Amino acid sequence: MGRQPCCDKVGVKKGPWTAEEDQKLVGFLLTHGHCCWRVVPKLAGLLRCGKSCRLRWTNYLRPDLKRGLLSDDEERLVIDLHAQLGNRWSKIAARLPGRTDNEIKNHWNTHIRKKLLRMGIDPVTHLPLQQLQQDTPAPPPEQMQQQQEEQPQQQALDGGELMQEEGGGTPMIQPHEIMPPPAQPTAASNCGSASSASAGSASVVSPSSCSSSASASASAASGVEATEWPEPMYLFGMDGIMDAGWGGLFPGTGTGTGGFGAIDPFDDQCPGGGFDQDGDWM
DNA sequence: AACAGCTTCAACCGCAGGCAT
DNA sequence: GATGCCTGCGGTTGAAGCTGT
Numbered sequence: 463m464g465r466q467p468c469c470d471k472v473g474v475k476k477g478p479w480t481a482e483e484d485q486k487l488v489g490f491l492l493t494h495g496h497c498c499w500r501v502v503p504k505l506a507g508l509l510r511c512g513k514s515c516r517l518r519w520t521n522y523l524r525p526d527l528k529r530g531l532l533s534d535d536e537e538r539l540v541i542d543l544h545a546q547l548g549n550r551w552s553k554i555a556a557r558l559p560g561r562t563d564n565e566i567k568n569h570w571n572t573h574i575r576k577k578l579l580r581m582g583i584d585p586v587t588h589l590p591l592q593q594l595q596q597d598t599p600a601p602p603p604e605q606m607q608q609q610q611e612e613q614p615q616q617q618a619l620d621g622g623e624l625m626q627e628e629g630g631g632t633p634m635i636q637p638h639e640i641m642p643p644p645a646q647p648t649a650a651s652n653c654g655s656a657s658s659a660s661a662g663s664a665s666v667v668s669p670s671s672c673s674s675s676a677s678a679s680a681s682a683a684s685g686v687e688a689t690e691w692p693e694p695m696y697l698f699g700m701d702g703i704m705d706a707g708w709g710g711l712f713p714g715t716g717t718g719t720g721g722f723g724a725i726d727p728f729d730d731q732c733p734g735g736g737f738d739q740d741g742d743w744m
Numbered sequence: 745a746a747c748a749g750c751t752t753c754a755a756c757c758g759c760a761g762g763c764a765t
Numbered sequence: 766g767a768t769g770c771c772t773g774c775g776g777t778t779g780a781a782g783c784t785g786t
Binding site for chain 2: 476477478479513514517518521522564565568569571572573
Binding site: 477478498499500512513516520549550551552563564567 | 770771772773774775776780781
């Protein structure tokens with residue numbers, strides 16, 4: 463809405479990632495790691511800005527990501543950490559292996575925040591709302607407005623949604639449901655028409671609509687034992703991934719974003735640069 | 745079945761900080 | 766110390782999916 467684009471270059475694609483783009487990005491990062499995110503899209507053959515690639519990787523394609531809703535323990539930890547750290551989502555995410563700051567931020571805003579409000583707890587201060595109102599006789603105008611907006615919502619939700627959410631909420635894919643891909647998966651084939659349904663959203667494979675049924679049946683057929691594996695990996699199969707040595711790529715899965723500690727990305731390319739002023743590889 | 749309103753979450757944006765020169 | 770580049774962070778947006786009428 464009137465914002466300046468982060469990439470002023472013409473021809474930079476935005477919006478949802480396609481399966482093909484995911485494949486290119488993962489394939490490139492598998493073999494090269496990343497030197498400078500700015501040049502990753504160029505070298506990977508993507509019409510994206512580096513920022514977009516980094517975001518896609520850290521929030522969705524990283525193999526050490528957990529998928530699905532936060533567990534009760536994780537949720538409690540998030541609340542606890544939020545009370546200590548505030549909206550330092552990256553710091554909070556660093557304490558939850560396999561979770562991204564974006565994921566935690568979203569979960570906070572959509573689930574935990576509402577839950578706390580229904581419990582009469584201010585999600586910002588973590589103090590009881592009533593006590594907050596008594597202790598702060600004249601809150602700032604914006605806070606007053608916020609409380610006025612939130613109180614009716616709290617009352618409105620006290621009815622049925624509480625019970626629903628307390629009972630576990632929407633049944634999305636759980637970590638234990640994540641199965642390794644079949645031996646020879648076809649790109650995006652696990653979800654049937656996922657790639658053809660909408661070019662723009664083909665890569666955004668809905669866990670609830672796809673993996674829990676498709677991958678479960680696939681693993682049942684192949685007899686593969688259930689293990690934790692990120693959803694997008696279905697798109698590419700395991701052979702190349704294992705050959706490329708994911709384990710070496712991600713030695714520390716609990717360190718939050720980044721996580722290329724053990725590799726020397728672009729070992730023979732990066733040192734000394736090699737890019738012109740436009741960031742083109744020379 | 746069709747529509748409208750609501751919810752969710754992937755992706756975007758601008759900004760700040762770190763680092764190299 | 767000044768400048769520029771790159772990365773990471775937190776806030777925000779909007780399309781897709783879901784739910785209710």
